[in-house]
Amino acid sequence: MRSIIIGVAGGTGSGKTTVANSILQRVGAEHITYIPHDAYYKDLRHLSLEERSRMNFDHPDALETSLMIEHLKRLRDGHPVEIPVYDFTRHARTDKTIHAEPSPIILVEGILIFAEPALRPLFDVKLFIDTDADIRLIRRLQRDMQERGRTFESVIEQYLTTVRPMHLEFVEPSKRYADVIIPEGGFNEVAIEMVAARIRGLLAERA
Numbered sequence: 465m466r467s468i469i470i471g472v473a474g475g476t477g478s479g480k481t482t483v484a485n486s487i488l489q490r491v492g493a494e495h496i497t498y499i500p501h502d503a504y505y506k507d508l509r510h511l512s513l514e515e516r517s518r519m520n521f522d523h524p525d526a527l528e529t530s531l532m533i534e535h536l537k538r539l540r541d542g543h544p545v546e547i548p549v550y551d552f553t554r555h556a557r558t559d560k561t562i563h564a565e566p567s568p569i570i571l572v573e574g575i576l577i578f579a580e581p582a583l584r585p586l587f588d589v590k591l592f593i594d595t596d597a598d599i600r601l602i603r604r605l606q607r608d609m610q611e612r613g614r615t616f617e618s619v620i621e622q623y624l625t626t627v628r629p630m631h632l633e634f635v636e637p638s639k640r641y642a643d644v645i646i647p648e649g650g651f652n653e654v655a656i657e658m659v660a661a662r663i664r665g666l667l668a669e670r671a
Contacts, residue, residue, distance in 0.1 A: 473574060477599065495567055497569070508555055508557075519555065
């Protein structure tokens with residue numbers, strides 16, 4: 465039987481990863497293969513570090529979505545794939561990959577997954593995490609400074625130059641394609657439990 469593919473979208477810092485982890489805990493990680501869209505950023509090793517840092521990483525063209533589509537189709541049809549590993553401190557893809565086996569549920573997370581017309585038809589369930597912009601900015605600051613070695617000034621500059629404009633152009637409009645919109649991200653326990661219950665129901669139907 466084909467896997468069920470679930471997409472979790474939303475702006476940067478909206479709580480997508482928190483929601484995805486909550487679903488994993490409630491449904492059972494053994495039933496789910498997790499695929500982050502940002503693992504598929506294009507390899508920029510041919511550019512200098514300075515040139516890489518000036519790239520617009522919030523535009524759909526920054527990602528090799530065609531490879532992700534290929535991988536999702538293979539997983540859906542029962543075949544394993546090798547997911548790229550991206551180094552966010554160097555803005556480059558590494559030589560390593562993560563081996564992913566097919567599961568009954570394929571959980572895909574990313575800010576732009578509903579903005580891609582070729583990707584949307586693959587999702588059986590589409591969730592959009594809707595969180596206020598000020599909360600998202602604070603979370604972005606914390607993550608990029610603590611986990612990705614960025615300075616406060618560089619995070620703010622990137623947010624104003626590309627993150628916010630691309631959110632308004634691509635991410636926010638893609639909300640209309642969602643089946644379910646979850647306000648407040650990972651703090652919305654009621655909504656997450658309803659989604660998890662639905663997924664458990666889909667698994668029971670398969671069984």
